[in-house]
Amino acid sequence: MIGKIGVVIDSAAYLPQSIVDKYLLLVAPLSVELDGERYLEGVDITADEFYERLPSAKSVSTSQPAVGRFMELYRQAAETGAEEVLSIHIGSSISGTVQSARLASGSSSVPVTVVDTGQASFAEGLCVLEGIQALVEGKSATDAAVLVGAASRSVGNTFVVKALDLARRGGRLVSGEDASAGIPVLVLTGEGMKVAGTAKTLEDATDLMAGRVEEAARTVGDRRLRVGVGHGAAQEIAAALRARIAEIEGVEEVIEYVVGPAVGAHTGAGTAGAVYLARPVVL
Numbered sequence: 001m002i003g004k005i006g007v008v009i010d011s012a013a014y015l016p017q018s019i020v021d022k023y024l025l026l027v028a029p030l031s032v033e034l035d036g037e038r039y040l041e042g043v044d045i046t047a048d049e050f051y052e053r054l055p056s057a058k059s060v061s062t063s064q065p066a067v068g069r070f071m072e073l074y075r076q077a078a079e080t081g082a083e084e085v086l087s088i089h090i091g092s093s094i095s096g097t098v099q100s101a102r103l104a105s106g107s108s109s110v111p112v113t114v115v116d117t118g119q120a121s122f123a124e125g126l127c128v129l130e131g132i133q134a135l136v137e138g139k140s141a142t143d144a145a146v147l148v149g150a151a152s153r154s155v156g157n158t159f160v161v162k163a164l165d166l167a168r169r170g171g172r173l174v175s176g177e178d179a180s181a182g183i184p185v186l187v188l189t190g191e192g193m194k195v196a197g198t199a200k201t202l203e204d205a206t207d208l209m210a211g212r213v214e215e216a217a218r219t220v221g222d223r224r225l226r227v228g229v230g231h232g233a234a235q236e237i238a239a240a241l242r243a244r245i246a247e248i249e250g251v252e253e254v255i256e257y258v259v260g261p262a263v264g265a266h267t268g269a270g271t272a273g274a275v276y277l278a279r280p281v282v283l
Contacts, residue, residue: 006077032261070104122228159273210244217250220278224252232259237272
């Protein structure tokens with residue numbers, strides 16, 4: 001809770017636990033189902049456990065938190081002194097999480113502002129961080145929501161995956177996109193994953209991803225980039241990418257994260273990439 005405003009997020013934002021603890025964030029876990037068994041992300045199954053089981057899984061799917069989960073979190077926020085709640089979530093075109101949150105908000109004893117970031121993974125996390133900063137500065141939940149919305153329209157991303165077939169099977173690759181030649185460098189949009197370019201080697205792919213971040217840094221004037229570098233069972237690729245990005249002029253901060261089951265179910269093991277946002281965010 002920040003001041004008198006409780007903050008609810010979902011597990012797909014992949015914020016470091018230190019941030020969750022510092023601001024007393026309440027987290028609604030998404031679910032992943034492996035061969036008919038359902039697990040709560042970050043509660044019943046870790047990212048490492050998920051990626052270990054993924055290759056042998058015959059079926060993999062994900063689902064949003066139940067309405068009841070959000071009702072419980074909003075009740076918890078109110079009982080700990082929150083006079084209102086800011087609830088920031090994964091994009092509604094990607095998950096039904098926002099719908100669950102909005103349904104639950106009608107039963108909350110305190111006002112709830114639900115924000116659809118239109119993003120997933122740490123792109124969503126960057127939006128949450130902007131909302132947190134706004135509240136720390138004393139802004140209202142409404143003003144913080146406006147800033148989150150502005151961030152969601154500005155955040156960029158670039159990443160690679162090994163299991164492109166899994167992404168297609170999960171319906172997250174836009175129809176007609178082809179990554180058959182080389183290693184695909186992808187971007188996630190509100191419509192799904194799109195191929196932004198291809199590389200012959202992982203080193204070339206790292207160069208392409210770092211190049212997209214560097215290009216973004218050159219185009220934002222005096223503002224500076226907050227960057228998240230993450231992976232799903234691809235730590236070496238992420239480490240190489242982080243080293244490259246740390247050298248880019250105009251990058252103020254690099255935060256490491258791990259892609260968990262809710263997103264990893266659609267991208268597969270071997271995912272690595274970066275998300276970035278110019279700050280301060282322009283409204």
